[in-house]
Amino acid sequence: MIRAALLAASMLAATPLAAQPYRVQDDKPAAQPEMDHCAMGHLPPEKCLPKEEPQPAPEPEMDHCAMGHLPPEQCPPKDRQEEHEPTAGGMAGMDHGSHGGITDKSEPGAAPEEEIPARAFDGPRHAADAIWGSEAMEPSREQLARENGGMTTGMILVERLEARIPTDGGEDGYLWDAQGWYGGDINRLVLKTEGEGKLGCALEDAEIQALYSRAIGPFFDLQAGVRFDPEPDGRTHLVVGVQGLAPYMFHVDGALFLSDRGDLTARVEAEYDQKITRRLILQPRIEAEFAAQNIPEREIGAGITKVEPGLRLRYEIVPEFAPYIGIEYEAEVGETADIARANGEDPDGLKAVIGLRAWF
């Protein structure tokens, strides 16, 4: 009972402000495709007509042909000009969805983008080759591409490196959670590692993942590879997952793991950075684990196996180096909790954490 309340409370605490549903006011009509830009002040006054005349606005441009500024051959036939005018200023029928936007500066009679004149394809492919020779130019061309979009880089992020102090007594523990990547904008090699143990004792859990990561959208990467757990049992898994930035600025990481013994498990993590001041950042974080089947040798039952909501408050001395304090509630749930209880273990507990977030 207490456990359930605690779990609910800490999950609530882990829900950032931004995720709480906002009320949609339904007393206003939905955005209309035909807005009155004049009334809204979006248009310069000269383009706005008195309300009662829903006619196209007058062409603001001068008519150089009529004014005699131009030789006659540069003046389009009169009928074409007239044809154009309604689209230039007409607001009523404007298609807001079109990429043309509001101010139409298109020129009547001009050829479309694709109609490149034939002469544009004349001559050498690279003009500079005609002057300096392609042998001299080729290396510099390669370097130019490398320097303008071809960059590869990488980073190492230690997301959590912490000491964990159980509030109900028991042994102090430690935990690490780090990842690194190297590559270009789209394709990357990602390494992840995490593990924990009791201070002064042997490692309890440890894993390392090597993943190929590919950007599948502006905010998400698809990752696939292998995971090896040196502890507790030296097991190997295939991994497929996604990592990225979800709406409302949640950093999420979810993966499926298929072990060399055929066990399917999953893990989802989400965290959110709420800036209190420019250096003080509150980070709610939640992690949940799932199993598709019982895994007796790891004392895991099918279903949700573990939930870990936490709250960390870090101070960025510099963005790369931020010590933190926090609390984390760690609970085995469902059948896994029953197994723990049957073994005489406490399936949940609240921990105070103190640690460091760093990247370089």
Add this chain to the structure above:
Amino acid sequence: MVSFSRRNLIRSTAALAAASALPMPAWARGQSLTHAKNGFGEVSGEDIRLAIGNHHFTTGSRSGHAVGVNGTVPGPLVRLREGQTARLQVTNNLDEDSSIHWHGLLLPFQFDGVPGVSFPGIKPGETFTYEFPVRQNGTYWWHSHSGLQEQAGHYGPIIIDSADPDPRYDRDYVVLLSEFTPMHPHEIMRKLKVGEHYFQRQMQTATEGDMSGEMRRMWSKMRMNPRDISDVTGNTYTFLINGHGPQDDLQLAFQPGERVRLRVINGSAMTFFNVRIPGVPMMVIQADGQDVDEVQVDEFQIGVAETYDVIVSPSNGSHAIVAEAMDRSGMGVASLTSHKGHRATPPPLREIPTLTMVDMGMMEHSGMAGKDSMGGMDHSMRDKSLVPGDVEVGAGVDMIAPMPMDRMDFPGLGLDKVPHRVLRYTDLKAKRMNPHRKVEREMEIHLTGNMERYMWSFDGKKFTAVTDDPIRFGYDERVRVKLVNQTMMAHPIHLHGHFFELVNGADHMHQPLKHTVIVQPGGTATFDLTANEPGDWAFHCHLLYHMHAGMMQVVTVRPFPEGDGA
């Protein structure tokens, strides 16, 4: 574990840099370097020699490595005369390739100075001779087009004197705006790639910012940040005027009653500046070196690589020339003074602007649009059907402006609500008549990006993806080019070797000529180009790290007419 000290971290960072195949140049291996002089001398005449070298540079409390030319940062003022033949011998004393691009000059493409496009570059120890007739006058600048050397100090001003003297002023000064950072430019680029918003330390917080909770949630729902004004900020930059930081007390002297021409050049890598001299109105006479009808303003925003010439008639005393970074993270300061030794007091920095719905390419009155259509906003902020088929909407495109509008009447982020006159593109009108040309073809180029991944491109394709697919123009073709900004940053777009005419509402024959145009966030800007300079030319965003991320294309103009070019 507890012994994880900052020193260790720094050491390990250096080790990582060393290990990650960044070859350590000589200066980083501890060779002693001479100090570059802050500020520049002048070179002129028929035979000009420039030498590029590694130096040490200091301003205020910041110091570090710099690339200087003829021993100064910025490099020397290159003073040319309209009608002369310029002969410039450039020696590269670095241990990497270098180059000089003459920004805004009309010249044969092979002397434009872009390695990989116009020439092979200048190898270490080599001297390259640029030779071209000077066909124009005005204020321009030069800079390296190799790697990120421009950030390190490899740039300088150009003045081309007109054959006819201009009686409107008594004295002129270059006001060259730039930045200095002790951080290696490659490290800046890496931090931009890996640590989202690393340099932006003015984000809204729970305790700061006027934005309502509802609006904040809307921005975070879109995974966008309304304080993404500048990618690199005063956090690492010291803003310079003529190579002098605010503490260096640069003074530009004048005699009481004199009319002073200030040739303002934005030679920075990443910073838009708001330029003003409080209490002194400025009369704009040139934009990008080209004469415009005189227009009186109190302030103007200058994008990276743009130039504006203004004439001021300051009253007796000391006046602060203020070049405030657009994100208000710092300013460059100099004193315009008639009392030698008197230092003007600059005004305090103003508050950082916050982006609005318009900067996302949406309608104003966010309350209205926001409240009702927020549910569907995800879709409308990246609706692929709004862009033509040649725009590749992949991982590198995080937004498509739902309703991009022409924003040539926008004075610049943070300047739309100030209580004085601010220059807008719509104020510019060419002083001399342009030849009248009918538009033969129209094209759209979409400026695309992904802030989180720090990817930048044209039409969703990085330069690496389009090296064999240039933007092609026929020689003497007249094309109307519409730039559509699908991002929430302002991009200064520069075409080499040409002047284009801004389609800004001025009559057809008086559209102002420019070499660089700012495309405001979520908006469009349109120019007319007569492609009458044959050859291959670079076309890119002049924010250095945007170009480095891939926001670049090659423009080809063909064929070479008989007896010209090749």
